[in-house]
Amino acid sequence: MKRIDVQASVPYTITVGRGLLSAVDMPESRRVLIYDEGLPGSLVEHVRRRLQTELNLAVPSGDACKTLDVYGTLLSRLAGAALARDAAVIGLGGGATTDLAGFVAASYLRGVAFYTLPTTLLAQVDAAVGGKTGLNLPEGKNLVGAFWNPRGVWCDVDTLESLPEHIFREGASEVFKHGLLTSGALCEQVLAPGFGASASNLAEVVADAVQVKVDVVVRDPTEQGERAFLNFGHTLAHALEAVTRHALSHGEAVGYGMHFAALLSRAQGGEDLTPLTSRFLSYLKPSRLPEHLTWEHLEPFIARDKKADRSGMRFVLLRRIGQPYLERLGEDQLRDVFNLWRAQMRAVVQ
Amino acid sequence: MKRIDVQASVPYTITVGRGLLSAVDMPESRRVLIYDEGLPGSLVEHVRRRLQTELNLAVPSGDACKTLDVYGTLLSRLAGAALARDAAVIGLGGGATTDLAGFVAASYLRGVAFYTLPTTLLAQVDAAVGGKTGLNLPEGKNLVGAFWNPRGVWCDVDTLESLPEHIFREGASEVFKHGLLTSGALCEQVLAPGFGASASNLAEVVADAVQVKVDVVVRDPTEQGERAFLNFGHTLAHALEAVTRHALSHGEAVGYGMHFAALLSRAQGGEDLTPLTSRFLSYLKPSRLPEHLTWEHLEPFIARDKKADRSGMRFVLLRRIGQPYLERLGEDQLRDVFNLWRAQMRAVVQ
Numbered sequence: 048m049k050r051i052d053v054q055a056s057v058p059y060t061i062t063v064g065r066g067l068l069s070a071v072d073m074p075e076s077r078r079v080l081i082y083d084e085g086l087p088g089s090l091v092e093h094v095r096r097r098l099q100t101e102l103n104l105a106v107p108s109g110d111a112c113k114t115l116d117v118y119g120t121l122l123s124r125l126a127g128a129a130l131a132r133d134a135a136v137i138g139l140g141g142g143a144t145t146d147l148a149g150f151v152a153a154s155y156l157r158g159v160a161f162y163t164l165p166t167t168l169l170a171q172v173d174a175a176v177g178g179k180t181g182l183n184l185p186e187g188k189n190l191v192g193a194f195w196n197p198r199g200v201w202c203d204v205d206t207l208e209s210l211p212e213h214i215f216r217e218g219a220s221e222v223f224k225h226g227l228l229t230s231g232a233l234c235e236q237v238l239a240p241g242f243g244a245s246a247s248n249l250a251e252v253v254a255d256a257v258q259v260k261v262d263v264v265v266r267d268p269t270e271q272g273e274r275a276f277l278n279f280g281h282t283l284a285h286a287l288e289a290v291t292r293h294a295l296s297h298g299e300a301v302g303y304g305m306h307f308a309a310l311l312s313r314a315q316g317g318e319d320l321t322p323l324t325s326r327f328l329s330y331l332k333p334s335r336l337p338e339h340l341t342w343e344h345l346e347p348f349i350a351r352d353k354k355a356d357r358s359g360m361r362f363v364l365l366r367r368i369g370q371p372y373l374e375r376l377g378e379d380q381l382r383d384v385f386n387l388w389r390a391q392m393r394a395v396v397q
Numbered sequence: 398m399k400r401i402d403v404q405a406s407v408p409y410t411i412t413v414g415r416g417l418l419s420a421v422d423m424p425e426s427r428r429v430l431i432y433d434e435g436l437p438g439s440l441v442e443h444v445r446r447r448l449q450t451e452l453n454l455a456v457p458s459g460d461a462c463k464t465l466d467v468y469g470t471l472l473s474r475l476a477g478a479a480l481a482r483d484a485a486v487i488g489l490g491g492g493a494t495t496d497l498a499g500f501v502a503a504s505y506l507r508g509v510a511f512y513t514l515p516t517t518l519l520a521q522v523d524a525a526v527g528g529k530t531g532l533n534l535p536e537g538k539n540l541v542g543a544f545w546n547p548r549g550v551w552c553d554v555d556t557l558e559s560l561p562e563h564i565f566r567e568g569a570s571e572v573f574k575h576g577l578l579t580s581g582a583l584c585e586q587v588l589a590p591g592f593g594a595s596a597s598n599l600a601e602v603v604a605d606a607v608q609v610k611v612d613v614v615v616r617d618p619t620e621q622g623e624r625a626f627l628n629f630g631h632t633l634a635h636a637l638e639a640v641t642r643h644a645l646s647h648g649e650a651v652g653y654g655m656h657f658a659a660l661l662s663r664a665q666g667g668e669d670l671t672p673l674t675s676r677f678l679s680y681l682k683p684s685r686l687p688e689h690l691t692w693e694h695l696e697p698f699i700a701r702d703k704k705a706d707r708s709g710m711r712f713v714l715l716r717r718i719g720q721p722y723l724e725r726l727g728e729d730q731l732r733d734v735f736n737l738w739r740a741q742m743r744a745v746v747q
Contacts, residue, residue, distance in 0.1 A: 119465045126536035157542045186476035192507045193543055
C-alpha cells in the first residue's frame, strides 16, 4: 500500500494498493454513494455496507452519466434527503462517474466533501487526481465543471481485475503518457510482456503514474501553465471522441492522439518518438477510426478545445521524453501531419 | 463615485455611483452579456454598445431564470459560439440574473471571468458582493452553485430609478439588515423620510451597505463562521419564499424574517429590537402572508436550510445592534415564537 500526500489548498491523501475498499473511511457521517450501474453488484454492496451510506445513486455507465439531466436528478435526490453541508459525496466507478460525482459535490450547497473510489485504471491514474470535475454538453466534452479537490482517494487495484481487457488497456494510455512526460520508465512498464490487471507490479505502476500527475497538479492546480502538458495527445483525442460520438473511448482516442502529437513533435524538430507511440498502439488495439475521417471533420472541435484561444490552436509537443512544451500550430501544417497520421493509422492498426 | 477594493484571492473593485454604465470596461475582448429580459431596452442597448458584446442572452426576470434548464441553454450558447477560457461573462440585472450569470461563469470550461452590473438595490448591496452564485432546485432555493468572485462590479444607482417602488423597498431589507449587524446608522437612513430611488444620499447609502458586506465576506469568504451572520432574518425568509413559491419576494421575506429573528433574540434575553423591525415592516409594506400559514408548513424548509445540520436548526440572533451570534434552537421554542410572530404580522401589516 502506498500513500501519496497531495499538498492542495486542503491537503489530502491518495492511497494505492490492494484490498483498500475494506479500509475506506471518512469523518462525515451522512454519506451519498454515486456509482456506475455497470459495476459488479457485490462490489457496490461491499462499499455500501462498509460506509453505511444513506443514499445510493446508480448512474449510467461511461459518459452517458455526464449530462445536465443526470446531474439535476442527483442534486434533487440530495436535496430531497435534506442533506446539509456536513454531507459527503463518494464517487465509485470510472472517470465519468467520478467527474459527475465531483461536480455534484462541488456545487451542491456550493460545495460538500468529496471522496473517490476509482475502479478503472484510467480513473485511478488520471480522473481521480487533480480536482477536475464536470459534465459534457451536446456541443462537446467537459465544457462544464469546477475544480474541486477530493478529501481522499482510494485506488484499489483489485477492482481492475473484473474489468474487460480493453477497458484496462485504455487506462494504460494515461500511464504511457505519464511516462512520455517524465523519464520513460512507465512507458517501458506498460510495453513489458505480461502488463495487465493481474500484473504483480500493478500497484507500483499505478502509484508511480499517480505521482507524476500529482507533481504537476500541485505546481499548477488550475491549468495556468505546466498542467496543460498533461494534455499531451488530448487535443486530437477530444476531437476524435466528439466526431465518433464516443464510439472511440477516451483512452483509445488518447492512444491515437499521442501518435499524432509525436508526429507533430518530430515535424517541429523534436526526437522521433513515433516508434514508441506506434508500439503503444499495437498494445492498445484501439477501435477502428471512421472510414472517411478528414481534417475538416476534426478542425471545428480542435478550434473549440480549451487550449485554443483567438491566436490559434495550441498543441502539447515533446522535444524528447520528459521535455514537453506548448506550441501554436498553423492549419496547413496540422492538415499535412494529419494526412500522414491518417495513412499510418490505416497501416498500423487496421 | 466610490470605489471599494475587495481583498479576495483575486482582488477586485466594486464601484458605486451614478452614470457608471457609460464607463464600464474590462480587459477580455470576447464578452457575453446575460441580462434580465424585463430591463428597459434602452439600458440593455446602452451596455451592449458600450461593451461591444459578442453574445447577448436574455433570461426570464427574477427567480424564473435560476433553473437548470436556463443554465443548460446558456452554456450551450457559449459552447456553440466556441468561446474559450479568455471570455468574460457579464451579468446585467437583479440578484437572480447575476446569481445565474455567475454560476455560468464559474462552471463554463471550469471557470471564466465574471463581471456584474447589478440593477436592483437588492443586487447592489447583497447579491453582487461575496461571490455566491447559483440556481434553485424544485426542492429549494440556492441549493446549487459555487463561490466565484467577480473581477469587477459596477453599482450604478441611476439604474434604480426605473424600478417599481416595491422592488426598491425589498432591496432596503438588506440595507436595513446591514444596519442591524453594525452600528444601526443604515437602519436610520432607511427609515428616514424621503429614502428612495431618487434620494440624494443613495450612492453613499449603497456604498456603506456594500462595505458592511465586503468587510464580513473578506474575513470569511466561504461561510465557515462570521459570514453566516449575514443570514440574519434569512432562515425564516427562505422558508417563506419556498412555501409561497416566491409569491413573496426575497426582500419581503427577509423583512418578515428579521422581525421573527428579533422576536427570537428578545426571547433569548437580547435587547428588544422588535420596535425597529416593526417600523421597517411598516416602511416595507410586504405582500400578505398566506392566510393559514402554520409552523408545520415552514419547518421542513427550515430543517433543510444550509445553516441546519444534524444537531438542530440554527438561527442568527442579535444580543443588541451590532452583536450577532449563532444559536441552535429547539422546535418548541421556535413554534411558540412563530405563533407570536404570526399574530403580530396580522396586526402590523395586514
